[in-house]
Amino acid sequence: MSREEEHERFDREIEAMGVRIKDANTVKVRDDVFDEVTLMALYKLVHKKLLSVIGGPISTGKEANVFYGERDGQGVAIKIYRIQTANFKAMTEYLAGDRRFSSVRGTRKGLIFAWTKKEYSNLARAHDAGIPVPEPLAFDRNILLMGFLGRDEVPYPQLRNADIEDYGAVYRDILGYIQRLYQEARLVHADLSEYNILYHEKPYLIDMGQAVTLDHPRAPAFLVRDIKNLNRYFSRYCDVPDEQEIISAITGTERRQPAQPGEG
Ligand SMILES: Nc1ncnc2c1ncn2[C@@H]1O[C@H](COP(=O)(O)OP(=O)(O)OP(=O)(O)O)[C@@H](O)[C@H]1O
Ligand SMILES: [Mg+2]
Known part of the structure; x- marks a missing residue:
């Protein structure tokens, strides 16, 4: 399948889930970010009705990409940790010393999933303590959904x-x-x-x-x-x-x- 066909398939599959893709301008990002694992996680979040719109990219960081999204008309931030390019070694140190995650071992994928869960848990603890942070909404594999801090699809x-x-x-x-x-x-x-x-x-x-x-x-x-x-x-x-x-x-x-x- 050619690149172009892959992209068309991607769009069809996502749209078949009832998700609207708002920004056709994500072609390059798609190649890097939306591997099979990530697509499956995305399907699941959509299936559970946690996500209804996938918008344009907001940020490309060292480890993660952030996209704008919506759920029931409310803005959400979709943070996707890249499985291939994330800094595996640096992550290990932060996980190993933390009792909540010290038993996490093994594959790159497993580590990234644990990391995603860790960010969700950290946001939840901070949010519960009344600290202004994005509200954690859900996570699946390498994808974290949280409240969007911004207006008109533009982050603060x-x-x-x-x-x-x-x-x-x-x-x-x-x-x-x-x-x-x-x-x-x-x-x-x-x-x-x-x-x-x-x-x-x-x-x-x-x-x-x-x-x-x-x-x-x-x-x-x-x-x-x-x-x-x-x-x-x-x-x-x-x-x-x-x-x-x-x-x-x-x-x-x-x-x-x-x-x-x-x-x-
Ligand atoms: N909840 C949010 N609401 C609005 N914008 C957000 C939100 N979370 C992240 N962003 C946008 O994405 C950018 C990057 O987010 P963040 O700092 O979480 O990831 P990162 O620095 O890429 O992570 P890493 O360094 O681990 O790769 C932020 O500066 C902000 O512009
Ligand atoms: Mg950052």
């Missing part, structure tokens, strides 16, 4: 491109999220940067596949790295406290004030 800008009036206030919001993530969701993001925060009226944390539970041996180092990244970025725009001070506050290891008489 990343923090680095956002129009921000009060940097100090945004910085404090983000520190508050990191603290809540640590203390309530018991997670460290582990890839926090001006790329993985979207901004519209307030910041939103995204891209949580690599986030780890606090019992991960490298959780403390990941937290330091996240704070360093944040301070590196924000120190251009506002005053930032010393990183050790922030970490003590987040982890609750600062020296407590002696209790007042009558307390406790």
Whole structure:
């Protein structure tokens, strides 16, 4: 079958499921992303009525592609981890130290599926803790469905491109999220940067596949790295406290004030 015929088959099969393909401009992306495994996962999500429109590509990252989609007229983000080109080795370290996933072994495919599930679980924990993150909707194999953060099919800008009036206030919001993530969701993001925060009226944390539970041996180092990244970025725009001070506050290891008489 020629390329062209493959694409036509792809469109026919997807459309046979009742899915509308909104953007004919995804030909190149299709070759890379929609292998048989991914198509099967997509079929399943559509069959379960979790997805009714597959829209255009939003982003091509190191490990994943993100597409716009819809479910019952509501925007969803479809994040597809590429089975062939994902960074297999880097993923292993984040999985192995995390008790939830430490038993994951074996094939590249298996690892990517575990990774997808891990991002879903991380989003769910963060969302349950009340942190602004995309709402996790479903996952199947290497596909994660989550609430779409944006308007008219356009995602909110990343923090680095956002129009921000009060940097100090945004910085404090983000520190508050990191603290809540640590203390309530018991997670460290582990890839926090001006790329993985979207901004519209307030910041939103995204891209949580690599986030780890606090019992991960490298959780403390990941937290330091996240704070360093944040301070590196924000120190251009506002005053930032010393990183050790922030970490003590987040982890609750600062020296407590002696209790007042009558307390406790
Ligand atoms: N829930 C969402 N709503 C709207 N846009 C999103 C959403 N999730 C991701 N995006 C868009 O896709 C881009 C990439 O997403 P994300 O950071 O999760 O993946 P990535 O960086 O490609 O992942 P990786 O580095 O693991 O390959 C974001 O910057 C944003 O523009
Ligand atoms: Mg990212």
